[in-house]
Amino acid sequence: MILCWKTIIFAPISELFTLKEEKERTVSEEEIVLTPMMKQFLDLKAKHPDAVMLFRCGDFYETYSTDAIVAAEILGITLTKRANGKGKTIEMAGFPHHALDTYLPKLIRAGKRVAICDQLEDPKLTKKLVKRGITELVTPGVSINDNVLNYKENNFLAAVHFGKASCGVAFLDISTGEFLTAEGPFDYVDKLLNNFAPKEVLFERGKRLMFEGNFGNKFFTFELDDWVFTETTAREKLLKHFETKNLKGFGVEHLKNGIIASGAILQYLTMTQHTQIGHITALSRIEEDKYVRLDKFTVRSLELIGSMNDGGSSLLNVIDKTISPMGARLLKRWMVFPLKDVKPINDRLNVVEYFFRQPDFKELIEEQLHLIGDLERIISKVAVGRVSPREVVQLKVALQAIEPIKQACMEADNASLNSIGEQLNLCISIRDRIDKEIKNDPPLLVNKGGVIKDGVNAELDDLRRISFTGKDYLLQIQQRESELTGIPSLKVAYNNVFGYYIEVRNIHKEKVPQEWIRKQTLVNAERYITQELKEYEEKILGAEDKILVLETQLYTDLVQALTEFIPQIQINANQIARLDCLLSFANVACENRYIRPVIEDNEVLDIRQGRHPVIEKQLPIGEKYIANDVMLDNSTQQIIIITGPNMAGKSALLRQTALITLLAQIGSFVPAESAQIGLVDKIFTRVGASDNISVGESTFMVEMNEAADILNNISSRSLVLFDELGRGTSTYDGISIAWAIVEYIHEHPRAKARTLFATHYHELNEMEKSFKRIKNYNVSVKEVDNKVIFLRKLERGGSEHSFGIHVAKMAGMPKSIVKRSNEILKELESDNRQQGIGGKPLAEVSENRGGMQLSFFQLDDPILCQIRDEILNLDVNNLTPIEALNKLSDIKRIIRGK
Numbered sequence: 086m087i088l089c090w091k092t093i094i095f096a097p098i099s100e101l102f103t104l105k106e107e108k109e110r111t112v113s114e115e116e117i118v119l120t121p122m123m124k125q126f127l128d129l130k131a132k133h134p135d136a137v138m139l140f141r142c143g144d145f146y147e148t149y150s151t152d153a154i155v156a157a158e159i160l161g162i163t164l165t166k167r168a169n170g171k172g173k174t175i176e177m178a179g180f181p182h183h184a185l186d187t188y189l190p191k192l193i194r195a196g197k198r199v200a201i202c203d204q205l206e207d208p209k210l211t212k213k214l215v216k217r218g219i220t221e222l223v224t225p226g227v228s229i230n231d232n233v234l235n236y237k238e239n240n241f242l243a244a245v246h247f248g249k250a251s252c253g254v255a256f257l258d259i260s261t262g263e264f265l266t267a268e269g270p271f272d273y274v275d276k277l278l279n280n281f282a283p284k285e286v287l288f289e290r291g292k293r294l295m296f297e298g299n300f301g302n303k304f305f306t307f308e309l310d311d312w313v314f315t316e317t318t319a320r321e322k323l324l325k326h327f328e329t330k331n332l333k334g335f336g337v338e339h340l341k342n343g344i345i346a347s348g349a350i351l352q353y354l355t356m357t358q359h360t361q362i363g364h365i366t367a368l369s370r371i372e373e374d375k376y377v378r379l380d381k382f383t384v385r386s387l388e389l390i391g392s393m394n395d396g397g398s399s400l401l402n403v404i405d406k407t408i409s410p411m412g413a414r415l416l417k418r419w420m421v422f423p424l425k426d427v428k429p430i431n432d433r434l435n436v437v438e439y440f441f442r443q444p445d446f447k448e449l450i451e452e453q454l455h456l457i458g459d460l461e462r463i464i465s466k467v468a469v470g471r472v473s474p475r476e477v478v479q480l481k482v483a484l485q486a487i488e489p490i491k492q493a494c495m496e497a498d499n500a501s502l503n504s505i506g507e508q509l510n511l512c513i514s515i516r517d518r519i520d521k522e523i524k525n526d527p528p529l530l531v532n533k534g535g536v537i538k539d540g541v542n543a544e545l546d547d548l549r550r551i552s553f554t555g556k557d558y559l560l561q562i563q564q565r566e567s568e569l570t571g572i573p574s575l576k577v578a579y580n581n582v583f584g585y586y587i588e589v590r591n592i593h594k595e596k597v598p599q600e601w602i603r604k605q606t607l608v609n610a611e612r613y614i615t616q617e618l619k620e621y622e623e624k625i626l627g628a629e630d631k632i633l634v635l636e637t638q639l640y641t642d643l644v645q646a647l648t649e650f651i652p653q654i655q656i657n658a659n660q661i662a663r664l665d666c667l668l669s670f671a672n673v674a675c676e677n678r679y680i681r682p683v684i685e686d687n688e689v690l691d692i693r694q695g696r697h698p699v700i701e702k703q704l705p706i707g708e709k710y711i712a713n714d715v716m717l718d719n720s721t722q723q724i725i726i727i728t729g730p731n732m733a734g735k736s737a738l739l740r741q742t743a744l745i746t747l748l749a750q751i752g753s754f755v756p757a758e759s760a761q762i763g764l765v766d767k768i769f770t771r772v773g774a775s776d777n778i779s780v781g782e783s784t785f786m787v788e789m790n791e792a793a794d795i796l797n798n799i800s801s802r803s804l805v806l807f808d809e810l811g812r813g814t815s816t817y818d819g820i821s822i823a824w825a826i827v828e829y830i831h832e833h834p835r836a837k838a839r840t841l842f843a844t845h846y847h848e849l850n851e852m853e854k855s856f857k858r859i860k861n862y863n864v865s866v867k868e869v870d871n872k873v874i875f876l877r878k879l880e881r882g883g884s885e886h887s888f889g890i891h892v893a894k895m896a897g898m899p900k901s902i903v904k905r906s907n908e909i910l911k912e913l914e915s916d917n918r919q920q921g922i923g924g925k926p927l928a929e930v931s932e933n934r935g936g937m938q939l940s941f942f943q944l945d946d947p948i949l950c951q952i953r954d955e956i957l958n959l960d961v962n963n964l965t966p967i968e969a970l971n972k973l974s975d976i977k978r979i980i981r982g983k
């Protein structure tokens with residue numbers, strides 16, 4: 086036999102034998118002697134060199150060589166060695182096959198691809214090496230295992246195709262069957278990748294630089310051959326799967342790049358042996374123009390899905406009171422895809438209001454939703470042939486719960502609810518069939534038996550009778566023989582080796598009849614078999630085997646019948662998810678005193694007594710969130726410049742305005758006394774300076790990139806929030822850039838966006854004088870006895886102080902520094918007052934400020950000079966909070982030393 090290296094291109098080889106050369110060559114069998122099983126392993130492994138192979142050996146899944154080293158580390162299992170022909174050894178680590186569900190998710194969560202290699206024939210029936218083959222390739226993006234999946238999240242696999250004019254993208258969640266596509270410029274695809282957060286992304290081999298250059302390196306990726314990314318291959322694959330002549334019915338026919346990406350996904354499913362995919366019933370286009378555009382910075386800085394601080398809360402945490410897993414997943418989607426048309430938003434709001442007004446209806450829906458479970462993922466498991474008897478019973482329970490929901494929705498005085506009710510399908514025939522055939526509390530696995538109810542199949546009933554009466558008969562034998570032999574402790578028992586046997590304790594061994602055949606000697610007893618016992622054993626065991634075969638057959642037939650209902654049950658799952666989200670909105674609104682916003686097709690944003698939905702939940706007991714009014718429009722008050730001390734609540738106000746708008750546009754009630762929301766098409770936020778050093782960009786570069794993106798994309802319908810824009814550079818540059826940007830938004834006809842601009846550059850208050858739609862506001866504080874009290878009220882007019890020194894004091898800054906800072910501030914202020922800021926060119930203002938700073942550090946005090954040097958040597962942009970604290974403590978030590 087000749088082994089070809091070309092097919093064996095992975096690391097384990099080097100550990101099985103010594104490689105003379107790395108390059109391709111052929112090796113004769115004389116040079117290498119492998120055990121036959123290892124040869125089989127190598128052949129299979131060569132098909133998926135990058136995956137950890139779980140190789141089934143009897144009752145174990147084994148891993149070998151480098152796979153074993155990796156698996157032992159991730160799974161915490163013992164690494165051993167096994168002989169591998171001609172005195173060689175190979176690393177090995179394994180676990181019992183029934184523990185697959187425990188260990189597989191750990192490998193997937195560690196970002197590994199796993200090839201499952203099973204025995205394809207019964208080892209008992211062959212004398213040769215057992216046939217084995219890869220039955221499934223599980224990867225982070227292609228998993229239906231409950232232990233890998235998070236029930237509140239979709240598990241998307243994505244594919245990206247780099248077309249000539251645009252980029253195509255597709256997303257598939259195999260656990261729910263949802264399949265989506267879109268195409269557009271890189272930044273749009275980047276936004277989608279961030280919003281859908283796929284667990285794995287596929288792209289064409291050799292295009293890594295392009296991929297990472299546009300989308301970063303945070304995704305788990307896999308490269309596929311270039312032939313996968315051709316239009317003909319992709320179209321063929323899609324048409325074959327959907328059994329259609331073209332893709333017009335899905336509304337994606339014109340999306341050439343999207344189609345290529347979608348085809349690549351299906352191709353990948355074939356490659357990973359996922360061929361039962363009847364639950365993927367449609368390919369939908371992601372309709373960009375239907376949703377508010379939120380870029381990834383906005384999603385992150387508004388903390389919609391996750392908090393930027395460890396342990397912090399997100400908007401999703403506050404508003405997710407969904408009951409079903411489908412509801413939780415849909416709500417997460419709604420959060421990043423707010424609507425921008427009045428009608429669908431009002432449709433949602435109408436339902437939320439209906440829940441409010443009809444507590445009985447709300448209670449009924451709530452009660453039934455608790456019974457439904459993960460209908461969407463269960464029906465996907467039906468399609469892929471992995472549904473357990475318990476899940477089938479859960480499916481029945483869900484369909485039963487849908488009946489009262491459907492009825493209540495149809496009877497409701499609300500068109501959206503009527504439409505939900507109409508779409509719900511009771512699937513009565515299959516529901517009743519499950520009820521008739523499957524026991525109410527079946528075992529987890531069908532091969533354990535006891536799944537099918539009595540009365541379903543006459544043959545099954547007969548076999549069960551034989552099995553049960555046979556067992557009774559064995560008891561009779563026990564009793565009879567005990568009496569005949571006079572052995573009171575005689576007992577009939579069963580083990581896998583001898584089958585049924587009679588056990589007699591040694592003290593009675595003399596009384597055993599001659600015709601009994603001795604099979605086993607124990608310390609205190611002997612075990613025997615008899616002719617009669619063997620005959621009954623055959624009958625009982627034969628019946629039990631037949632029962633299992635028959636039950637499995639009946640169960641498989643039922644699951645097959647269920648596949649006919651996949652589309653209807655998927656629709657049910659969607660409608661239930663929708664209802665669940667709207668119910669969640671109603672409950673959140675009740676609990677937190679939200680009101681229904683008025684949605685209008687104009688450019689007014691008028692929020693009265695608005696609150697921040699997340700901060701208000703986090704305040705210490707006894708503290709109340711101070712509500713504020715914010716009014717923006719395109720004619721009188723387009724841009725608000727908000728100044729005010731540090732810690733006053735400027736950022737909170739900015740964010741709450743965006744969050745209220747966003748909540749309204751996903752159809753939720755909002756935390757305010759009243760809210761008039763003129764529909765927003767895009768929300769942009771630039772909040773604080775953040776570093777992106779990992780991709781080689783400075784704080785300021787990131788800030789300017791984001792600001793440029795905003796300015797290039799805003800429209801007169803957009804909402805823009807700038808928080809401390811320009812902070813990442815010198816005061817002089819910062820003010821100039823901030824001023825120019827505000828001026829642009831005010832003046833540019835296309836860019837007349839409603840804008841909130843929070844800043845510490847009080848100089849920007851000058852703009853109100855020259856620009857008609859710019860208005861100054863400040864978040865108020867009161868100074869009492871040298872102490873600052875935060876009133877947190879938004880008031881008309883600019884403010885002059887930042888009270889930064891006060892905040893430094895609150896933060897525990899050494900008293901001497903606080904005192905000295907106050908002296909310097911007074912000096913600076915008096916100087917500025919003499920010179921005057923208003924009307925002066927910004928350059929002058931800034932230069933003066935620089936001059937003052939210099940005089941501070943020109944003092945003769947060597948301690949101050951030492952502090953100056955310490956501060957000047959700091960790289961503030963790269964300073965971690967801990968380093969900052971350490972530095973403060975160093976400075977404190979210097980002062981104390983004085």
Ligand SMILES: Nc1ncnc2c1ncn2[C@@H]1O[C@H](COP(=O)(O)OP(=O)(O)OP(=O)(O)O)[C@@H](O)[C@H]1O
Nearest residue numbers: 709710711712730731732733734735736737738877
């Ligand atoms: N309206 C409010 N009612 C009650 N507490 C509030 C309110 N607004 C803000 N806070 C509290 O004050 C803290 C500081 O608010 P915020 O970060 O908005 O201040 P800021 O003015 O942006 O400060 P800085 O200029 O230093 O960034 C918040 O974390 C919150 O706990």
